Amino acid sequence: QVNLVESGGGSVQAGGSLRLSCVASGYSYSASDCMGWFRQAPGKEREQVAAIDTDGNTSYEDSVRGRFTISKDKAKKTLYLQMNNLKLEDTAMYYCTTQPDRRFGCWKYDYNYWGQGTQVTVSS
Numbered sequence: 001q002v003n004l005v006e007s008g009g010g011s012v013q014a015g016g017s018l019r020l021s022c023v024a025s026g027y028s029y030s031a032s033d034c035m036g037w038f039r040q041a042p043g044k045e046r047e048q049v050a051a052i053d054t055d056g057n058t059s060y061e062d063s064v065r066g067r068f069t070i071s072k073d074k075a076k077k078t079l080y081l082q083m084n085n086l087k088l089e090d091t092a093m094y095y096c097t098t099q100p101d102r103r104f105g106c107w108k109y110d111y112n113y114w115g116q117g118t119q120v121t122v123s124s
């Protein structure tokens with residue numbers, strides 16, 4: 001079993017910044033596993049916004065590239081998403097995800113383990 005707990009969401013004005021965190025635990029989790037961030041806005045499908053593989057290679061959805069940065073601290077078993085220059089369209093519930101024993105091919109993967117999500121609301 002893998003447990004993922006997100007935090008760091010909140011309300012921010014457009015142009016502001018937030019940093020999301022996701023702490024992973026559980027016997028099936030390895031800090032080398034694929035990890036990613038997804039988001040889902042009301043009335044829209046869930047979309048992946050960032051991913052990171054075992055070597056630290058990252059991938060981003062086009063609309064967030066250059067504004068969002070995914071990173072992880074293996075020792076702390078924590079995944080981060082630094083979000084800068086936030087826009088109204090970034091408003092969504094953000095979810096952390098991981099896939100045990102998967103090291104590469106972390107982008108657009110059908111992940112099995114999800115956190116409960118943390119809400120990000122951007123206002124004008």
